[in-house]
Amino acid sequence: MTDRRRIALLLAPALLVVGGLFLTGLGLTLLRSLRYFPALGLTQPDLAAYAAILTAPGFLKSLAFSLWIASASTLIAAALAVGAALLLRQTFPGRGLVSFLVQMNLTIPHIVGAIGILYLFSQSGSFARLARAAGLITGPQGFPVLTQDPFGIGIILLYVWKELPFITLILLANLQILGEDHEAVARALGASRWQAFRHVLLPMLMPGLTAASALVFAFAFGAYEVPLVLGAYAPKALPVLAWQAWTDTDLATRPEAMAMAVMIALIGLALLALVARSLGRGARDAP
Amino acid sequence: MRRDRLRRLAVLALALWMVLPILPLAVWSVAHGWRFPDVSPQDWSLRAWSFALSGRSGILQSFALTSFIALATTLLSALIGVPAGRALGLYRFRGKGLVTLFLLAPAVLPGIAVAFGLHGVFLRLGLAGTVTGVILAHLVPVLPYMTLVMAAVFSRFDPDLEAQARTLGATPWQTFRRVTLPAILPGLMTAMLFAFLVSWSQYLITLAIGGGRVQTLPLLLFSFASAGRNDITGAVGLLYILPGLLVLILTARQVTGRGAAMAEGLRP
Numbered sequence: 428m429t430d431r432r433r434i435a436l437l438l439a440p441a442l443l444v445v446g447g448l449f450l451t452g453l454g455l456t457l458l459r460s461l462r463y464f465p466a467l468g469l470t471q472p473d474l475a476a477y478a479a480i481l482t483a484p485g486f487l488k489s490l491a492f493s494l495w496i497a498s499a500s501t502l503i504a505a506a507l508a509v510g511a512a513l514l515l516r517q518t519f520p521g522r523g524l525v526s527f528l529v530q531m532n533l534t535i536p537h538i539v540g541a542i543g544i545l546y547l548f549s550q551s552g553s554f555a556r557l558a559r560a561a562g563l564i565t566g567p568q569g570f571p572v573l574t575q576d577p578f579g580i581g582i583i584l585l586y587v588w589k590e591l592p593f594i595t596l597i598l599l600a601n602l603q604i605l606g607e608d609h610e611a612v613a614r615a616l617g618a619s620r621w622q623a624f625r626h627v628l629l630p631m632l633m634p635g636l637t638a639a640s641a642l643v644f645a646f647a648f649g650a651y652e653v654p655l656v657l658g659a660y661a662p663k664a665l666p667v668l669a670w671q672a673w674t675d676t677d678l679a680t681r682p683e684a685m686a687m688a689v690m691i692a693l694i695g696l697a698l699l700a701l702v703a704r705s706l707g708r709g710a711r712d713a714p
Numbered sequence: 715m716r717r718d719r720l721r722r723l724a725v726l727a728l729a730l731w732m733v734l735p736i737l738p739l740a741v742w743s744v745a746h747g748w749r750f751p752d753v754s755p756q757d758w759s760l761r762a763w764s765f766a767l768s769g770r771s772g773i774l775q776s777f778a779l780t781s782f783i784a785l786a787t788t789l790l791s792a793l794i795g796v797p798a799g800r801a802l803g804l805y806r807f808r809g810k811g812l813v814t815l816f817l818l819a820p821a822v823l824p825g826i827a828v829a830f831g832l833h834g835v836f837l838r839l840g841l842a843g844t845v846t847g848v849i850l851a852h853l854v855p856v857l858p859y860m861t862l863v864m865a866a867v868f869s870r871f872d873p874d875l876e877a878q879a880r881t882l883g884a885t886p887w888q889t890f891r892r893v894t895l896p897a898i899l900p901g902l903m904t905a906m907l908f909a910f911l912v913s914w915s916q917y918l919i920t921l922a923i924g925g926g927r928v929q930t931l932p933l934l935l936f937s938f939a940s941a942g943r944n945d946i947t948g949a950v951g952l953l954y955i956l957p958g959l960l961v962l963i964l965t966a967r968q969v970t971g972r973g974a975a976m977a978e979g980l981r982p
Contacts, residue, residue, distance in 0.1 A: 430805060430807075431807070433801075433805075434801045434805050434807050436797075437797040437798060437800050437801035438797070438798050438801045438802075438813060440793070440794040440797060440798070441794050441795060441797070441798035441817055441857065441861060442798075442813070442816070442817070444794055444853055444857060445816060445817055445819075445820060445854075445857065448828075448832060448850060448851065448853060448854050449819070449820040449823075449828055449854050451831070451832070451835050452827075452828040452829070452830075452831035452832030452835060452854070453823075453827055453828050453831055454831065455830075455831030455832070455834045455835055456827050456828070456830045456831030456834075457831070458831075459830075459831065459834065510724070511728055514721065514724055514725060514728065517721070519721065519722075519725065521725065521729075522725075524729065525725055525728060525729045525732075527962070528728075528729050528732040528733060529728070529732060530962060531732070531958070531959065531962055532732050534911055534955070534958025534959065534961060534962055535736070535955050535958060536914070536915035536917070536932060536954065536955070536958075537915070537917070538915075538917055538932050538935060538936060539735075539736075539739070539935070539951045539954055539955055540735050542739065542935070542939050542947060542951060543734075543735025543736055543737075543738060543739050543951075544735050545939075546735075546738035546739065546742065546944070547734060547735060547737075547738055551750040552738070553737075553738050553753075555750070555751075556750060556751050556752065556753050557753060559750070559751040560751065560753050566751075567750055585735075588731065588732075588734075588735060591731075592732070642822060645822055645823075645824060646824075648824065649823075649824020649825065649826055649827075650824075650918075651826060651917065651918040652917040652918065652932070652936070655936070656936070656939065666824070666826050666918075669826060669830075670826070670918075673830055684830065685830055685831075688824075688826050688827040688830050689827060691824045691826055691827055692823055692824055692826075692827035692828075695822060695823045695824045695827075696823060698822065703815060
């Protein structure tokens with residue numbers, strides 16, 4: 428058997444499954460978003476669903492809200508993760524335990540964390556009770572609205588909790604490969620601790636950090652269950668709005684739901700391109 | 715030293731932040747009445763646990779169903795992902811970058827766009843609302859992970875070992891069983907454990923494809939939470955994170971690379 432045939436045979440099942448499930452699913456979503464549905468007599472694809480959602484105020488508000496949640500979560504989680512990775516690289520008593528906790532968090536499904544954040548930060552949650560016990564507030568209304576709030580604070584808190592370990596572990600893996608030689612050289616040449624970090628270590632961590640951040644952004648932008656638990660009635664995160672339109676008893680909103688899902692995927696796709704580019708650049712730079 | 719104290723503080727804050735959201739769930743699961751503004755529950759009780767662990771609540775059945783779905787998804791993804799990982803890890807070929815991107819795309823693209831369309835496809839095939847349909851749909855986010863990890867495993871594998879076994883008269887099956895499998899087994903085990911977890915934590919895909927008829931643990935968890943049953947939510951939540959803890963402890967021996975494997979695979 429030639430190598431080419433062998434490779435084709437090895438790849439065939441995976442290509443068939445990804446093509447059959449992922450591509451077909453995505454393709455049908457796209458067709459339905461174009462209002463192509465022969466069984467219902469719709470045989471002329473058009474952009475009416477896209478026009479409808481783009482002119483509806485709810486969609487643009489949800490789009491902006493989802494972009495806000497994803498950007499804020501990603502930026503905060505990434506910044507904290509750089510700090511956490513630098514911390515966990517050092518040796519100190521209790522490092523094993525902290526590493527374990529960071530890894531444990533990665534195995535906890537989002538919905539569990541979201542309910543935990545709700546129980547912690549809601550107006551009758553743990554922190555509100557502590558504030559009441561400390562005499563800071565007199566009742567639940569005195570506590571700031573941090574969950575199911577219009578700014579998505581609860582959602583952002585959950586993502587910072589959940590994605591901080593994800594980015595940290597990717598950075599730690601990168602740091603392990605890089606070693607400490609480069610910084611040591613910079614320090615020996617007279618760079619300050621900050622300069623060695625800013626001009627030597629950070630640029631080397633950048634490809635991994637970019638890729639991890641893009642994954643976090645795409646996920647926070649497209650996830651449904653987190654804003655379902657922690658989101659406010661309005662504005663709704665885009666996936667929640669899309670789900671609502673999809674499950675509406677009025678079947679006419681289905682193409683609009685599909686169009687929203689396509690928009691979510693397109694933004695995800697743009698990020699995929701960014702990841703691929705940054706990884707490609709990283710691979711070329713590697714010795 | 716000031717630096718040391720600052721570091722200790724940062725370590726403490728990080729450790730605390732990691733466990734914080736789980737604490738109220740744990741306390742609620744053994745609380746009997748915990749109204750505002752009480753900082754600790756009025757009374758303690760194991761009622762939520764005995765309800766969760768009794769047959770009549772359906773929670774154990776849901777646990778079994780979720781395990782079955784995750785197990786089946788994992789085995790299927792291994793059967794499909796190991797060969798693909800071998801192709802990507804051992805060979806250089808034209809279009810490899812594109813094939814890799816195509817096989818990994820489902821892990822990066824938001825699942826909602828696939829789930830809506832896939833539901834339509836499965837409706838026609840009679841798979842919507844079935845466990846089989848949910849298992850197949852879970853392959854979408856799980857397979858890229860299996861393929862990625864196995865590609866990394868095979869890139870460190872020496873195919874000459876197989877050639878030597880064949881020269882010495884081993885059949886293809888014997889070669890696989892005695893040479894290839896032992897070499898890739900540690901990596902395969904890690905990949906399978908985390909593939910299990912990826913399926914285990916699916917919410918939207920299960921809801922969309924299962925149409926509410928396939929009640930996995932996260933769906934049950936959400937319905938208890940939205941019904942305001944905080945005590946049962948706490949117990950179900952802890953039951954739900956149990957396999958993740960087990961996986962973590964099971965892979966503890968392979969400390970090196972575990973973090974990276976987890977980070978690569980268990981996407982955000």
